[in-house]
Amino acid sequence: MIKETDIIVIGAGPVGLFTVFEAGLLGLNCVLIDNLDKPGGQCAELYPEKPIYDIPGVAFQTAQEHVDALLMQIKPFDYDLYLNQRVETIEETNQADDMFWKVTTNENNSFISKNIFIAAGAGSFEARRPPNIEDPDKFLNHGVNYAVRSKEKYKDKDIFIFGGGDSALDWSVELAKESKSLSLVHRRDAFRGAPHTEELMRDLVKDKKINLLTPYVIEDIHGEEKVSEVSLKNFDTKEIITHKADELIFLFGLNKKLGPILDWELELNNKKINVNTENFETSREGIFAVGDINDYPGKLDLILSGFHETTLAVQKAYKRIYPGERVPFGYTTSNSKLQEKLGVLKK
Numbered sequence: 001m002i003k004e005t006d007i008i009v010i011g012a013g014p015v016g017l018f019t020v021f022e023a024g025l026l027g028l029n030c031v032l033i034d035n036l037d038k039p040g041g042q043c044a045e046l047y048p049e050k051p052i053y054d055i056p057g058v059a060f061q062t063a064q065e066h067v068d069a070l071l072m073q074i075k076p077f078d079y080d081l082y083l084n085q086r087v088e089t090i091e092e093t094n095q096a097d098d099m100f101w102k103v104t105t106n107e108n109n110s111f112i113s114k115n116i117f118i119a120a121g122a123g124s125f126e127a128r129r130p131p132n133i134e135d136p137d138k139f140l141n142h143g144v145n146y147a148v149r150s151k152e153k154y155k156d157k158d159i160f161i162f163g164g165g166d167s168a169l170d171w172s173v174e175l176a177k178e179s180k181s182l183s184l185v186h187r188r189d190a191f192r193g194a195p196h197t198e199e200l201m202r203d204l205v206k207d208k209k210i211n212l213l214t215p216y217v218i219e220d221i222h223g224e225e226k227v228s229e230v231s232l233k234n235f236d237t238k239e240i241i242t243h244k245a246d247e248l249i250f251l252f253g254l255n256k257k258l259g260p261i262l263d264w265e266l267e268l269n270n271k272k273i274n275v276n277t278e279n280f281e282t283s284r285e286g287i288f289a290v291g292d293i294n295d296y297p298g299k300l301d302l303i304l305s306g307f308h309e310t311t312l313a314v315q316k317a318y319k320r321i322y323p324g325e326r327v328p329f330g331y332t333t334s335n336s337k338l339q340e341k342l343g344v345l346k347k
């Protein structure tokens with residue numbers, strides 16, 4: 001697939017989401033791409049229930065409420081969101097004697113635009129792979145998973161969930177309802193998740209809806225084209241047991257990786273992208289870096305700093321699309337067309 005847009009935004013964290021709003025005010029459309037399975041970046045992934053007190057005009061919000069409010073705020077505007085894919089390459093391409101950027105993801109989707117906004121935070125979040133297993137991705141989506149995308153997939157299946165945190169507990173409790181059998185595997189009989197969910201999990205163990213396997217670790221995955229069995233090693237006795245299995249879900253948390261960003265030939269400072277503070281453009285014209293990923297004298301890794309940065313960057317992006325035209329600056333309330341669009345937010 002190849003799609004053309006006014007601004008390609010790499011990263012759907014708070015700053016990427018707010019970019020859609022600022023672009024929308026100027027009548028520009030965006031494509032947002034994120035590696036995660038949901039928008040919200042660090043707020044949604046790392047601390048959804050933590051309070052945030054330093055968003056101007058909002059005395060208190062949890063991080064997830066903040067993301068939900070941003071999604072509501074961009075509802076009137078034109079954007080497409082592509083999740084579960086990492087931007088791998090950025091290259092120049094020429095069309096009608098004009099230079100454009102082409103961005104391609106690891107799902108082989110390509111996007112073309114005059115402007116790229118890198119709002120990639122600390123890099124893409126990548127699921128931690130199971131240790132000791134050589135190339136677990138050989139079975140990726142054929143019995144090996146690092147996230148639950150649809151509950152339907154696990155209906156009437158023999159499932160093994162690995163991990164000891166919130167995700168492992170949450171999904172064990174949830175999928176125990178759908179599965180043929182559900183085993184929760186952890187290397188010790190202590191969990192790091194919410195006590196209430198652990199209680200629910202232990203009740204389901206008593207009711208024989210969950211088979212709790214501790215202290216066990218993954219030893220091997222068996223199968224031809226698809227997973228058929230899994231071997232587990234007892235952490236204390238080293239005894240190995242093998243079970244029939246359809247789906248293995250590894251929920252060992254996430255690593256942050258700068259990954260492909262290092263290959264985009266941008267001027268970096270300590271794994272952050274250098275920008276100017278007039279319009280947050282990088283060392284390559286038409287590529288902007290906003291939010292936690294950028295660096296300049298006095299930079300603060302705060303959400304509100306990213307909001308300011310992207311507001312200015314969008315002005316420059318507009319000028320690149322419509323050279324010579326005045327940027328239609330005005331208060332949102334002094335433009336009747338915009339008022340009509342934003343009016344839906346009052347309801």
Ligand SMILES: Cc1cc2nc3c(=O)[nH]c(=O)nc-3n(C[C@H](O)[C@H](O)[C@H](O)COP(=O)(O)OP(=O)(O)OC[C@H]3O[C@@H](n4cnc5c(N)ncnc54)[C@H](O)[C@@H]3O)c2cc1C
Pocket residue numbers: 010011012013014015016033034035036040041042043046047050051052053054085086087088119120121122123124125260261290291292293301302303304306
């Ligand atoms: C525990 C904690 C508490 C915090 N509390 C506050 C607070 O109270 N107030 C405050 O202002 N700030 C707080 N922060 C900081 C705040 O979360 C960050 O400043 C903010 O998330 C930066 O937003 P961002 O959109 O730049 O990046 P992020 O939120 O990091 O989002 C970047 C997104 O880009 C994606 N991405 C990266 N590379 C790629 C790629 N190649 N392809 C596709 N997607 C990619 C990532 O997966 C991620 O989803 C806190 C941070 C932490 C860790």
